[in-house]
Amino acid sequence: MTGELLAGRYQLEQELGRGGMATVFLATDLRLARRVAVKVMHPGGDESRTERFRREAELVASLKHPNVLEIHDFGEDAARGPFLVCEWVQGESLRELARRLSPVPPEAAAVLGWALAEALGEAHARGVVHRDVKPENVLVARGGPLKLADFGIAALADQERLTSTGAITGSLPYMAPERIDTGAFSPASDVYAVGVMLFELCTGTTPHGGKGAAHLAASVMTKDAPPLTELVPGTPEPLSTLVARCLARDSRDRPASGEVLAPLLEEVVGRIAGSPAEESRAFFQDPLGYSARRREARFQQLLSEGRALLAKGQGARAAKVLNGALALQPDSPEVVALLRERPQAGRRKVLALGVALAVVLGGLAWGASRWLTPEPAPLPSVQVEPAPQEAKRPEPEAVAVQAPEPQVETPSPVARLEPVREGSRPEPKKKSSGSARPSAPRAAPVPSSAPEAPRSGSPTEAPPPAEPVKPATLKVTVRPWAEVFVDGKSRGYTPRVREVSLSPGEHRLRLVNPLCDTVEEVLQVSAGETVTREVALQVRKAEVHIAAPSGARVFIDGVEAGVAPLSGSQYVEHGRHVISARVPGGPPLRREVEVVAGTRIEVVLEGTP
Structure with missing residues (x-):
C-alpha cells in the first residue's frame, strides 16, 4: 500500500482509519507538495455510495469555516474507484480526546460544544443539515481548532424533507426523536446531537440507554433526559439548563439551529469559566492541563x-x-x-429526633384522651349510681402515656345512659360502647357484638358511598408513528399521545399511518389495569415501473434488478432511490427519484443502446 499512486497525483503513505464505507489514508499531494487525507471507497460499492461521495464533496466545498473540515478534491481512480481528498488534521477524534480527559470538566465540554455549534451554524446558514453529528465525526487538531467532518449523509434542508424509516442513516444514540419517528430532519436535529454529545462529555454516557436498538429508540421517544446537575454534582446550572433545551423531545423547544446555539454556548462559557476566546485558546493549546486545573x-x-x-x-x-x-x-x-x-x-x-418524637406523641395522646373523653353534661333530674359489678373508670391522667388505651375504655354510666336526645344540646363525641353491657334505662341499647360506632357521626349515619371505578390505562408506543383510534374516536398522534384512559370493558384499538398497513386489535381491560402495546407498523412498498433501453442492465440503489425490458414493476421502500441502467457500448443512465409508500411511479431512462 505504501507508495501506491492514486489517480496519478496522490501518493498513499499509511492507513489512518477504516469505516463501513471507506478507508482513510495519509497521502502526499505530489502536485501541490502537501500532506492530505484521502478517503477511498471500499471496492464493490454501488452507485448510491458513489453518489454520497460526490454529494459530500459538493456540499462541504461550499462551506468555508475554520471549524469545518475542508474538502480539496473528488475523483475516481481506475483501480481504486471513487475517492475524496480533504485536509489532514494532526490530532484525534473527539471520542479519543474525551477518553483521555475523562471525566471532562463542564468548562471544557462547553468550549468544545461552542466550537461545534459554530461549525453547524455555518452549515445551517447555507441550508445544509449534517444528520450524523457524533464524536467520531469531530476532529480535534493539536493546538486546535475543532473540525466537523464527514458530511456524507448531509442533506439540503430545502430539497429533502422525509426519509423512510428503513432508509434512515446515522448513529441511533445521537438521533433526534423526529428522525427516529418519521425520518424528518431539520437543523434542530443536529442541535439535539450536540446536546447528546455535551451530556456524554459531562457524564461519560449518552442520555438514553436500553437493551437493543428498540429499547433505546423507545426511551428517546418517550422519556426526558435527566438533568446534568442530578447526575454530576457541581455541574453549573447554565450548562445543565442549555443541555436540557438541546435534548427537548419536541424540536420546537430546542435552539432552532447552530446559528442560535453558538451564541448561547458562548454565553455559558463566559458565565462558568471566563472570556470565551481566552478559555478556548487555553483549552486547545493544552487540553490535559486545562482539564486538570x-x-x-x-x-x-x-x-x-x-x-x-x-x-x-x-x-x-x-x-x-x-x-x-x-x-x-x-x-x-x-x-x-x-x-x-x-x-x-x-x-x-435520628436518635434525638426519635426521643423528641416520642415526647410529642405522648403529649398528643394525653391531649387526645382529654378531647375524645369530654366531661359529662350535668343532668339535674336524673341521678344514676354506677352499677356495682363495674369498676369505676380511671381518670384520664392515669392513662395519658398509653395512647391506645383511652380508645377502648368502658365509658362511665352517665355517658352510656343517653336517656333523652331530642331537644337537648348536641351530644359530644363518645367512644364506642361495644364492650359494655346495656343498662335498663338506656333508650337505645347496643348489643355487645355491635361494631364500634364511628367517632365522626351518629350510629344511624348512612354508609359512605362506593368508591368510583378506576379507569384502565393503555400505554402505546408506535413506530414510526400513528393516529390512535379507540372505538372509532381519534385520541391523537404518537409520540405525543403515550397514554390513553379507558373504561373497564372491551375496546377496539386502531393505529393508522397512511404510509403503513393499519393495525387493529380488540382490547379487554379491567378497572385499574395498565395495558402496554409496542407496535412496529409495516411500511408499505412503493411500486416502480422502469422503462429502459432494451438489453440494458437495470439497477436499483446499485443492486441489479434485471435486463430491460423488465417483466413487471419493482417494489421499493418509501424514500429516495437511485435508478440506473448500463447500456452496452453507451454511457450509464441514471435517475434519482423520491417515492411515496403505497403509490406507483414510472421511471424512464432514456438513451441509445
Whole structure:
C-alpha cells in the first residue's frame, strides 16, 4: 500500500482509519507538495455510495469555516474507484480526546460544544443539515481548532424533507426523536446531537440507554433526559439548563439551529469559566492541563460545599456532593474521612429526633384522651349510681402515656345512659360502647357484638358511598408513528399521545399511518389495569415501473434488478432511490427519484443502446 499512486497525483503513505464505507489514508499531494487525507471507497460499492461521495464533496466545498473540515478534491481512480481528498488534521477524534480527559470538566465540554455549534451554524446558514453529528465525526487538531467532518449523509434542508424509516442513516444514540419517528430532519436535529454529545462529555454516557436498538429508540421517544446537575454534582446550572433545551423531545423547544446555539454556548462559557476566546485558546493549546486545573478547582468547590452541608446537618445532600468530589479524586483521604463521619452524625440526629418524637406523641395522646373523653353534661333530674359489678373508670391522667388505651375504655354510666336526645344540646363525641353491657334505662341499647360506632357521626349515619371505578390505562408506543383510534374516536398522534384512559370493558384499538398497513386489535381491560402495546407498523412498498433501453442492465440503489425490458414493476421502500441502467457500448443512465409508500411511479431512462 505504501507508495501506491492514486489517480496519478496522490501518493498513499499509511492507513489512518477504516469505516463501513471507506478507508482513510495519509497521502502526499505530489502536485501541490502537501500532506492530505484521502478517503477511498471500499471496492464493490454501488452507485448510491458513489453518489454520497460526490454529494459530500459538493456540499462541504461550499462551506468555508475554520471549524469545518475542508474538502480539496473528488475523483475516481481506475483501480481504486471513487475517492475524496480533504485536509489532514494532526490530532484525534473527539471520542479519543474525551477518553483521555475523562471525566471532562463542564468548562471544557462547553468550549468544545461552542466550537461545534459554530461549525453547524455555518452549515445551517447555507441550508445544509449534517444528520450524523457524533464524536467520531469531530476532529480535534493539536493546538486546535475543532473540525466537523464527514458530511456524507448531509442533506439540503430545502430539497429533502422525509426519509423512510428503513432508509434512515446515522448513529441511533445521537438521533433526534423526529428522525427516529418519521425520518424528518431539520437543523434542530443536529442541535439535539450536540446536546447528546455535551451530556456524554459531562457524564461519560449518552442520555438514553436500553437493551437493543428498540429499547433505546423507545426511551428517546418517550422519556426526558435527566438533568446534568442530578447526575454530576457541581455541574453549573447554565450548562445543565442549555443541555436540557438541546435534548427537548419536541424540536420546537430546542435552539432552532447552530446559528442560535453558538451564541448561547458562548454565553455559558463566559458565565462558568471566563472570556470565551481566552478559555478556548487555553483549552486547545493544552487540553490535559486545562482539564486538570478545572477538575482541581471543581474538587475544592465540592469539598467546601460538602463540609458546609455536614455542618448544617444535611447528611444526604453532603453525601451526594462528596461522592461527586470523590469521582474527581478517587484516592482523596479527606473526602473518605468526611463520608465516614456522615453516618455517625446522622445516627445521633435520628436518635434525638426519635426521643423528641416520642415526647410529642405522648403529649398528643394525653391531649387526645382529654378531647375524645369530654366531661359529662350535668343532668339535674336524673341521678344514676354506677352499677356495682363495674369498676369505676380511671381518670384520664392515669392513662395519658398509653395512647391506645383511652380508645377502648368502658365509658362511665352517665355517658352510656343517653336517656333523652331530642331537644337537648348536641351530644359530644363518645367512644364506642361495644364492650359494655346495656343498662335498663338506656333508650337505645347496643348489643355487645355491635361494631364500634364511628367517632365522626351518629350510629344511624348512612354508609359512605362506593368508591368510583378506576379507569384502565393503555400505554402505546408506535413506530414510526400513528393516529390512535379507540372505538372509532381519534385520541391523537404518537409520540405525543403515550397514554390513553379507558373504561373497564372491551375496546377496539386502531393505529393508522397512511404510509403503513393499519393495525387493529380488540382490547379487554379491567378497572385499574395498565395495558402496554409496542407496535412496529409495516411500511408499505412503493411500486416502480422502469422503462429502459432494451438489453440494458437495470439497477436499483446499485443492486441489479434485471435486463430491460423488465417483466413487471419493482417494489421499493418509501424514500429516495437511485435508478440506473448500463447500456452496452453507451454511457450509464441514471435517475434519482423520491417515492411515496403505497403509490406507483414510472421511471424512464432514456438513451441509445
